[in-house]
Amino acid sequence: MEGKQFPFYLLLLFSWLMVNQVASDIPTTKKGCDPQCGNVSIPFPFGIKQGCFLDEWFEIVCQNDNSSNTIPKPILNRTKLEVIEISVEGTLQVRNPITFLNCSDKQIRQSANLEGSPFKYSQNNKFAAVGCGAIALMNSGEASIGGCSSICNNTAYGNSCNGINCCQTTIPSNLKSFNTIFLNLPGEGSGNQCKFAFMADQRWLESGSTNISAIQDMVDVPVELNWELYHYSTYDIFGTFVETNSSGSSEYNCSTNIATSEYGCYANSSCDVYIVNANQQRLQCTCGSSWAFEGNPYLLQGCKDIDHCKKDPNYCGEGYICTDYPGGVGCSLPEHKKSPLKAILIGVGSGVLGLLFLSASAWLLTKYIKKRRREKFFKQNGGLLLQQQLSSGEANIEKTKLFKSDELEKVTDQFNTNRVLGQGGQGTVYKGMLADGKIVAVKKSKKVDGFKVAEFINEVVILSQINHRSVVKLLGCCLETEVPLLVYEFIPNGTLFRYIHDQNEGFELTWETRLRIAQEIAGALSYLHSAASFPIYHRDIKSSNILLDEKYRAKIADFGTSRSVTIEQTHLTTLVYGTFGYLDPEYFQSSQFTDKSDVYSFGVVLAELLTGRKPVFMEAEEGGSLAASFILSMEENRLFDIVDARVLKEATGEKEAIMAVAKLAKRCLDLSGRKRPSMNEVAMELERIQKSVKASDYVEQNVEVVEYDRNEMTAPWDDVSISTWSASYGGIASSSDMEAPLNEKHMVTYK
DSSP states (O other): HHHHHHHHHHHHHHHHHHHHHHHSSSSSSSSTSSEETTTOOOTTTSBBSSTSSSSSSGEEOOOOOSSSTTTOOOETTTTEEEEEETTTEEEEEEEEOOEEEEEOOOOOOOOOOOOTEEEEEEEEEEEESSSEEEEEEEEEEEEEEEEEEOOOTTTSSSSSSSSSSSEEEOOTTTTTOOOOEEEEESSOOOOTEEEEEEEHHHHTSSSSOOGGGGGGSSSEEEEEEEETTTOHHHHHSSSOOBOOOOOBBSSSSSSTTSSSSSOOTTTOOOEEEEEEEEEEEEEEESSSSSSTEEEOOTTTTTTEOOHHHHHHHHHSTTTTEEEEEEEEEEOOOOOSOOOOHHHHHHHHHHHHHHHHHHHHHHHHHHHHHHHHHHHHHHHHTHHHHHHHHHHHOSOOTTOOOOHHHHHEEEEEETGGGGGGEEOHHHHHHEEEOOOOOOOEEEESSSSOOOOOHHHHHHHHHHHOOOOOOTTTOOOEEEEESSSSSEEEOOTOBBBBBHHHHOTTTOOOOOOOHHHHHHHHHHHEEEEEEIIIOOOOESOOGGGGGEEEOOOOOEOOOOTTTOEOOOOOOOOOEEEOSSSSSSSOHHHHHHEEEOOOHHHHHHHHHHHHHHHHOSSSSSSOOOGHHHHHHHHHHHHHGGGGGGGGGHHHHOOOOOHHHHHHHHHHHEEEHHGGGGOOOHHHHHHHHHHHHHHEEEEEEEESSOOOEEEOOOTTTTSSSSHHHOOHHHHOOSSOTTTTTTSSSSSSSOBBBBB
């Protein structure tokens, strides 16, 4: 029996030796370079010794503490990150620091900054935060680009991350750097408890072996990075340029009309194009078909052909001849079994004619499909319904224009990134010029929610009729694309945020100007809340959504998250939208948005104008928010310690006016929405203060401005008489503010 098994074991041994011989023939590094550090393979463009890596970004330091019991660790030299795994398919796994707060013996470290490098964070990662009642935000520059919040439950702290003591979220694309900041969730937990946040490989985070509670004892976690060679030429990579030969065949597998530089891939490899966005592509080399080639595509002759005939003599089956060629394998009959030549010629001729017919058909079909797609999107986006309303004459919307898709592509230069005015949670805004020379702003949404067509068209109709001087005018829309495009008037002087927080030599934000801008914003919001047939709630009031025109007059923009309600409705129950720092805490907890939620956001903007501080800041004081810091300063009677020095310097005799505005801001920031004033009351009070400042003699009038204690007042604002306000000061909007009435059609969604 043993004698019969011996040939079988001998065959297994021979097969094992052949596989290892083939594997050893496949190059992964340059000649004379170390193929690995410890247990990690180091393929080119990465390398350990000089001359073994592409440039300093790909240099690996093999760190060894000279102990015989430890395995050397590969360190990515420029970023100082420990490498776990490298793939020639454009990914590597490294160890990324955890960011701790209020955790004993833990240093505060931030994730690696990859700006300027060929690396970026992969979208296979998740951002997670662990802690009771924690809000962890990812900040890039001055904006929050993501984050999550968790609630407290001492009995539910386990091995899951589902929003209780631990939360997780996806990360944005093309992310190279961010800082983690923590805020306290109102009414949840303690600000002094240990909290930590991190970005980690989703597969590691969701694996059964990962214990969430044990991560606190770690200092770093695995994270996946993407690497690319888009900005390196073929000479940088291979040490030579690869030319197309006269026969038409080429070892340069990436067309130069795709790449913007002489980037290409060498023999037996292919160049894959990944679309990052409308104006950016990422290129990556791979060893042709994984079935036909294997190896490292970033080395000259690095991709080796797999000889299927040698690996399996019976690959083609009994009676067929197996022939291997670069990139494939052929199976053919012996000569005496081949078909006659005439039959082959007939087959080839038929194939050529069929190919020509298919090419012509495909060209005509493509034109037809594009036309049908435009018609489909036009109907899908409510184009027919809007045309019906335009032609009916029932609505006074003659000035609303339906733009063609090719017209807006020409206006924005094919949505060129150089034309981008700004990007936000709802989409991207491009600058363009119409055929008549008028400058406009074109908004292209990131995605379309499943809203109702009739409601969207009604929204466009109503917004096109808003003719308030402090609201950005909607000029028209395009419904021939997958995502409707909205065209607005162009506002040249940028956002209020920039003038508050950045010094600007061309324009000084004086006290009187700040007060005027505040009154203009309040007047516009009062108009939207009460002067329209159906109240309109903006839902994202912030200084970066307030634009300044050529005369530095304020205009409210970005109605991408706005909602309108019927007069009978008192609130909307929706998904939570908005910006941290401006978001109404009551809305955040209940998901019920009211007009008082806009009032809270306006209160933050008013505090910004007074203090010159940003709504969210890195310091841990008062939870890191301007609203909490402002209210605390008022309660401790130290308002003028946080008022913007520029305001104090200029308005030396206007401290009473400043105090009056501050008291109004505090009322707007009350945690209870019922205790906040309406926008109509806010606008009237600001108009009164503005008139007194212009007269340079602010006099306390007989109107009593009542400070309501949070624990004393229980009646809603609707129950408080405002007859004194109406009798003394009248309405706040002049005829020029509301130049055209809104028609009485219901508006629900505008995105």
